[in-house]
Amino acid sequence: MDDHVFYPMLRKRYPVIVKAKGLYLWDADGKRYIDACCGALVSNIGHGVEEVNEAIIKQLREVAFTHRFKFTNRPVQELATLIADLSPGDINWVTFMSGGSEATETAMKMAREYYIEKGKPSKYKIIARWQSYHGNTLGALSMSGHIGRRRRYAPLLADFPHVPPAYCYRCSWGKKPDTCSLECAAEVEAAILREGPDNVAAFILEPVVGSSIGAAVPKDGYLQTVRTICDKYDILLIADEVMTGLGRTGAAFAVDHWQTLPDMLCMAKGISGGYAPLGAVAVRDHIREAFSNGSGRFAHGFTFGGNPIAAAAGKAVISFVLDHGLIERSRATGAYLLEELRRLAAKHEYIGDVRGLGLMTAVEFVQDKISGKPFAASQGLTDKVVGKALDRGLMLYGAGACADGVSGDAVMIAPPLTVSEAEINEILSVFEDTLEEVFGR
Numbered sequence: 001m002d003d004h005v006f007y008p009m010l011r012k013r014y015p016v017i018v019k020a021k022g023l024y025l026w027d028a029d030g031k032r033y034i035d036a037c038c039g040a041l042v043s044n045i046g047h048g049v050e051e052v053n054e055a056i057i058k059q060l061r062e063v064a065f066t067h068r069f070k071f072t073n074r075p076v077q078e079l080a081t082l083i084a085d086l087s088p089g090d091i092n093w094v095t096f097m098s099g100g101s102e103a104t105e106t107a108m109k110m111a112r113e114y115y116i117e118k119g120k121p122s123k124y125k126i127i128a129r130w131q132s133y134h135g136n137t138l139g140a141l142s143m144s145g146h147i148g149r150r151r152r153y154a155p156l157l158a159d160f161p162h163v164p165p166a167y168c169y170r171c172s173w174g175k176k177p178d179t180c181s182l183e184c185a186a187e188v189e190a191a192i193l194r195e196g197p198d199n200v201a202a203f204i205l206e207p208v209v210g211s212s213i214g215a216a217v218p219k220d221g222y223l224q225t226v227r228t229i230c231d232k233y234d235i236l237l238i239a240d241e242v243m244t245g246l247g248r249t250g251a252a253f254a255v256d257h258w259q260t261l262p263d264m265l266c267m268a269k270g271i272s273g274g275y276a277p278l279g280a281v282a283v284r285d286h287i288r289e290a291f292s293n294g295s296g297r298f299a300h301g302f303t304f305g306g307n308p309i310a311a312a313a314g315k316a317v318i319s320f321v322l323d324h325g326l327i328e329r330s331r332a333t334g335a336y337l338l339e340e341l342r343r344l345a346a347k348h349e350y351i352g353d354v355r356g357l358g359l360m361t362a363v364e365f366v367q368d369k370i371s372g373k374p375f376a377a378s379q380g381l382t383d384k385v386v387g388k389a390l391d392r393g394l395m396l397y398g399a400g401a402c403a404d405g406v407s408g409d410a411v412m413i414a415p416p417l418t419v420s421e422a423e424i425n426e427i428l429s430v431f432e433d434t435l436e437e438v439f440g441r
């Protein structure tokens with residue numbers, strides 16, 4: 001590239017996007033892209049929504065920045081109320097930051113501080129799952145179980161324990177849904193006992209796994225069992241809903257599908273729909289009480305936490321989701337998308353699994369449908385599918401290395417919650433052409 005930006009892929013040329021509206025983006029050469037994955041499951045209400053633009057401009061005219069140690073501001077107060085109202089149970093308290101990694105990092109530190117406030121300072125470890133992604137800062141990456149993203153930084157990471165994920169297509173115990181006894185949930189208890197409950201502060205999970213497996217939905221009962229285990233050993237349950245939060249899966253939060261109340265909910269991406277950098281951690285009454293009855297302070301935070309512009313964007317995006325019934329819509333159109341993907345899978349023997357919830361779906365590719373044998377990682381199939389789709393003007397989200405952290409190929413299809421069935425058909429038509437080009441059949 002002939003500019004001064006330090007891009008992530010240094011040998012690649014990035015199209016310059018100059019316009020976006022609804023489901024589509026356009027580059028400087030006039031090429032149109034269908035946003036079938038909301039970038040990275042971010043643009044949940046689509047691009048260029050005027051109500052949101054107006055709300056941001058209005059806020060800009062009033063005040064663009066307030067420092068959180070000295071002041072609060074109206075958009076932050078109103079957004080916190082909106083999130084508290086949408087969150088399950090007594091999740092009533094919200095702290096803000098600028099993205100997902102900052103949210104999970106905050107939850108990690110808050111869990112640690114919570115037990116200091118409660119007089120149990122030995123509790124600091126966070127148990128997480130393999131094939132998970134909680135973000136790129138060192139704390140978030142220490143919790144993440146994404147081997148590829150951890151590898152280069154391994155010497156810098158905290159030594160947090162990991163357990164196998166609830167990945168039913170590739171169950172670590174070789175079980176099928178009808179023979180499963182939630183061994184993956186029992187393993188959480190085994191890990192707590194191995195580490196010693198007095199050393200463990202929290203268990204973190206993505207209720208529906210994002211791009212490190214691709215829309216992996218746990219079996220019914222998993223979330224509830226894990227909640228019971230955490231209660232038994234006085235361990236906090238952190239739900240990382242950075243991808244799933246605010247309607248993506250057809251419920252306000254994915255935990256709602258299993259009536260499970262976590263102690264902390266991390267969110268980002270969809271809460272501001274890409275209109276501004278925003279993240280949040282929402283917590284239950286007992287968490288805030290530990291601080292308010294204890295030292296009276298939570299020391300951790302970021303300069304841009306509680307930014308009024310970002311909060312105004314978040315408030316406008318969430319209001320748009322609610323006013324247009326997009327959570328319910330995501331459930332209905334998601335069911336249609338899943339059904340159509342299953343139809344596609346029946347036609348192509350290299351599609352091993354189709355899964356998802358609401359408008360968070362994924363397709364996993366295999367060498368052999370019966371055994372589920374993945375393609376060799378060296379074939380780079382996920383990147384090939386994503387790249388060829390982009391050539392055809394279709395944006396997909398890669399979920400490579402899904403099988404075991406090294407091999408395995410999947411892509412996510414997760415369009416804006418506003419998507420219509422006709423637009424889904426348009427996405428699937430280009431998707432099928434892409435697959436036939438890559439797999440030659």
Ligand SMILES: Cc1ncc(COP(=O)(O)O)c(C=O)c1O
Nearest residue numbers: 099100101133134135210242243
């Ligand atoms: C589940 C989950 N948690 C955390 C993150 C990190 O968010 P961010 O990239 O905004 O820091 C991501 C990003 O993809 C995610 O999917």
